Amino acid sequence: MKIKIEKFEGPLDLLLELIEQQKLDICEVALAEVTDQYLEIISQQEFSPNELADFLVVASRLLLIKSKTLLPMLDLTEEEEAEIKDLENAMQEYRRYKNQAKIVKEILANKSRIFTRELWQGREPVFSPPKRLDLESLVEAFKKLSLSLEKFLLPKVSGYLERVVSVEERIKEIILKIESRAVLSFNTLAGGSMKKIDVIINFLAVLFLFREKNIMLSQAKDFGEIKIMKLHQP
Template identity: 25%
Template sequence: MPRPAEAGPEAAHELPPAPAGADAAPSPQVVDQVAVARLYGEPLFRMPQDLYIPPDALEVFLEAFEGPLDLLLYLIRKQNFNILDIPLASVTRQYLDYVDQIRRHNLELASEYLLMAAMLIEIKSRMLLPPKKTADGAEPEDPRAELVRRLVEYEQIKLGAAQLDALPQLGRDFLRAQVHIEQSLAPRWPEVNADDLRQAWREILQRAKLNQHHTISREQLSVREHMSIVLRRLQGRRFVEFEELFDTTRGVPVLVVTFIAMLELSKERLLEVTQAEAFAPIYVRLAYTPT
């Protein structure tokens, strides 16, 4: 008869005490050797000849059940009984034999199975009594109907769990392949930090102050005109330093208009402002549009 895995007693780990009056052999002086066991804190380097192993120290379980419904379903399926027409007398007898065996080893575990045994006996006793018709004259429900519903639902869940477990699982049945693909061989320049751009603009203003003129004049400046000037200066050149686009000899107004023109071109994606790394020189070039 199969038995649950929880019912088995643990094997003894301690050796019996040495018989009284026996001559205690001195502990061997063994170097670089691992003791096979310890007796009262003393290491043993070889197995004693009078080692006693209790008969119930080892038990073999052919089947393990998750609970009373699992055991009941096992008994029904093993003997090919119709789950809709369970022969309760035979099944209850086998069930009680099983419960009687596990009760000898684990009373706490057997209590859960005893509850199902009491339910089986109650259903059998109700089947032996003459059926009572309901108030509306209909036939009474089979006493086994509720138990059958529980068994059918449990079997469906158990089969579903087995199907899910049979599906391939990552880490158990297969591993995810990892392949590194180089997306692009062209270097990707880091984006220019706004603080670096402001600092470069401050340096240009400081240089412009060194070449100030005191002549007061009014000059009409066009942003579109300076946008064209910047584009012409970038034609045919791969990179131009940020400072080279500004003519510091013409005063601050021209520098401001040139800077605004460069920002407009960048906004319209006609030029790119790049920087190789932090604190490196800032370069400007015409925007490259792949065809």
């Protein structure tokens, strides 16, 4: 299914557009389903470093979700499970925000039909703070507001970016390796690395090459070693 999205205001906005265009509910299965489209769209865009960081944080979580769907035997840590849940919750909250914004926009568009009293016409608006309000109270109120908003914001990207690996780069690496060998073991792709993100990226890269009919796969038994062979085109 080809999805075309020309404008979006951030990673959550793009993700919501992809989900709603396919009329899906916000859940792990839906997020896994739109992962490829999300990655394809952001790979075609130009972002500032800060913007790119936000998109990559969401990309790393989507890769976790898709890998969990494709590899049921993959054990995620509590932190990774929490990251997935956080993304779901953020999407639910963002959808509510978008719906409310739509309602407000409709109200403003129909303001010509709304009749109000003209009691304040001609009077300049003024700010009338409570008598007990001081600088310390304002600072405290601002702190509370900031804390209440934190749960709706994406987490800091420190620690996440180092986990985001380019699937495209890994695909090229696998193609080069398979050119020089008759058979390649999936376990050797990461070069001895046992990091979960490397296993995930390798699996997605192999899955892509298999889907594009560039390689053949064989497995002697369930959960056994996966052998990768080059598929010679006729």
